[in-house]
Amino acid sequence: WLWGLVKAFGMLAFAKQRYKSLEAAGKKWSGKKKFEEVVGGWSFNPGRSYDPNVKDWSKILGGCPVKEEAVRAMAEAHEWL
Numbered sequence: 001w002l003w004g005l006v007k008a009f010g011m012l013a014f015a016k017q018r019y020k021s022l023e024a025a026g027k028k029w030s031g032k033k034k035f036e037e038v039v040g041g042w043s044f045n046p047g048r049s050y051d052p053n054v055k056d057w058s059k060i061l062g063g064c065p066v067k068e069e070a071v072r073a074m075a076e077a078h079e080w081l
Contacts, residue, residue: 003077012080019081022049050078
Protein backbone atom coordinates (compact mmCIF):
# COMPACT_ATOMS: atom_id res chain seq x y z
CA TRP A 1 0.00 0.00 0.00
CA LEU A 2 2.95 2.32 0.53
CA TRP A 3 4.02 1.85 -3.08
CA GLY A 4 0.57 3.03 -4.16
CA LEU A 5 0.72 6.12 -1.96
CA VAL A 6 4.05 7.16 -3.42
CA LYS A 7 3.06 6.42 -7.03
CA ALA A 8 -0.40 7.99 -6.91
CA PHE A 9 0.05 10.86 -4.48
CA GLY A 10 3.80 11.41 -4.08
CA MET A 11 3.59 10.76 -0.34
CA LEU A 12 7.23 9.69 -0.01
CA ALA A 13 7.89 11.24 3.43
CA PHE A 14 4.74 9.66 4.88
CA ALA A 15 5.58 6.29 3.35
CA LYS A 16 9.13 6.43 4.75
CA GLN A 17 7.75 6.99 8.26
CA ARG A 18 5.41 4.03 7.96
CA TYR A 19 8.09 1.80 6.45
CA LYS A 20 10.37 2.34 9.46
CA SER A 21 7.92 0.45 11.66
CA LEU A 22 7.79 -2.39 9.10
CA GLU A 23 11.59 -2.59 9.11
CA ALA A 24 11.64 -2.72 12.91
CA ALA A 25 9.10 -5.56 12.85
CA GLY A 26 11.16 -7.37 10.20
CA LYS A 27 14.22 -7.31 12.44
CA LYS A 28 12.26 -9.10 15.16
CA TRP A 29 10.96 -11.76 12.77
CA SER A 30 12.13 -15.29 13.44
CA GLY A 31 10.98 -18.50 11.89
CA LYS A 32 11.82 -20.20 15.17
CA LYS A 33 9.21 -18.29 17.19
CA LYS A 34 5.46 -18.69 17.11
CA PHE A 35 3.61 -16.14 15.01
CA GLU A 36 1.85 -14.71 18.07
CA GLU A 37 5.16 -14.12 19.84
CA VAL A 38 6.56 -12.15 16.93
CA VAL A 39 3.55 -9.97 16.18
CA GLY A 40 2.78 -9.16 19.80
CA GLY A 41 4.96 -6.06 19.75
CA TRP A 42 3.99 -4.74 16.32
CA SER A 43 2.81 -1.16 16.01
CA PHE A 44 -0.50 0.13 14.70
CA ASN A 45 1.00 -0.42 11.23
CA PRO A 46 1.21 -4.23 11.23
CA GLY A 47 3.39 -6.20 8.88
CA ARG A 48 7.04 -6.38 8.02
CA SER A 49 9.30 -4.94 5.36
CA TYR A 50 10.20 -6.53 2.04
CA ASP A 51 12.82 -9.25 2.33
CA PRO A 52 14.93 -9.55 -0.83
CA ASN A 53 16.19 -12.93 0.40
CA VAL A 54 12.79 -14.57 -0.09
CA LYS A 55 13.04 -16.67 -3.25
CA ASP A 56 9.53 -18.16 -3.46
CA TRP A 57 6.70 -15.69 -2.92
CA SER A 58 3.97 -18.13 -4.01
CA LYS A 59 3.37 -19.46 -0.48
CA ILE A 60 3.30 -15.98 1.04
CA LEU A 61 1.10 -14.40 -1.63
CA GLY A 62 -1.19 -17.42 -1.89
CA GLY A 63 -3.84 -16.99 -4.56
CA CYS A 64 -2.86 -13.45 -5.53
CA PRO A 65 -3.60 -13.14 -9.26
CA VAL A 66 -0.81 -10.57 -9.80
CA LYS A 67 2.07 -12.11 -7.84
CA GLU A 68 4.85 -10.88 -10.13
CA GLU A 69 3.53 -7.31 -10.12
CA ALA A 70 3.15 -7.40 -6.33
CA VAL A 71 6.73 -8.57 -5.82
CA ARG A 72 8.03 -5.88 -8.22
CA ALA A 73 6.07 -3.20 -6.36
CA MET A 74 7.39 -4.39 -2.98
CA ALA A 75 10.97 -4.40 -4.25
CA GLU A 76 10.60 -0.94 -5.77
CA ALA A 77 9.04 0.48 -2.60
CA HIS A 78 11.85 -1.10 -0.55
CA GLU A 79 14.42 0.75 -2.68
CA TRP A 80 12.63 4.10 -2.24
CA LEU A 81 12.00 3.77 1.44
